[in-house]
Amino acid sequence: MDAIEILKQLKDQGVRFTPQRQAILEYLLETKTHPTAEEVYHHVKAKFPGVSLGTIYNTLNMLKEHGYILELSYGDMSSRFDGNAKNHYHVVCLNCGKVVDFHRPLIEMESEVAEKFGFEITGERLEFYGICPDCRRKN
Numbered sequence: 545m546d547a548i549e550i551l552k553q554l555k556d557q558g559v560r561f562t563p564q565r566q567a568i569l570e571y572l573l574e575t576k577t578h579p580t581a582e583e584v585y586h587h588v589k590a591k592f593p594g595v596s597l598g599t600i601y602n603t604l605n606m607l608k609e610h611g612y613i614l615e616l617s618y619g620d621m622s623s624r625f626d627g628n629a630k631n632h633y634h635v636v637c638l639n640c641g642k643v644v645d646f647h648r649p650l651i652e653m654e655s656e657v658a659e660k661f662g663f664e665i666t667g668e669r670l671e672f673y674g675i676c677p678d679c680r681r682k683n
């Protein structure tokens with residue numbers, strides 16, 4: 545889904561979008577880096593110097609609550625935000641915090657879990673942790 549479509553859907557639900565909020569959404573949809581709220585702030589600030597960190601946080605929360613983005617929390621590291629809310633998986637570097645997407649359908653595992661535990665599965669979260677190539681080179 546692109547920004548225009550999301551804006552249209554939110555407008556139908558009575559959510560008002562300022563140009564700043566739109567810039568936040570567009571950045572999340574285009575970037576693959578899973579930025580923190582701070583990183584979103586620095587990016588949007590370059591274009592809209594008047595934007596506040598508060599606007600960043602409440603826009604991120606609103607988009608998350610409406611299911612358009614994901615918040616990935618990692619213990620003591622800052623949460624990362626993902627403009628791709630569809631099921632996919634992450635490979636996380638424990639050293640620098642880099643988060644990389646991994647796309648592979650896990651349908652078989654889902655039906656196995658559904659059968660074994662009698663659940664209706666509506667989502668899943670699978671993550672791989674390790675040390676990324678950049679960090680491995682530095683060590």
Ligand SMILES: [Zn+2]
Nearest residue numbers: 637640676679
């Ligand atoms: Zn790393």
Ligand SMILES: [Zn+2]
Nearest residue numbers: 626628632645
């Ligand atoms: Zn992702």
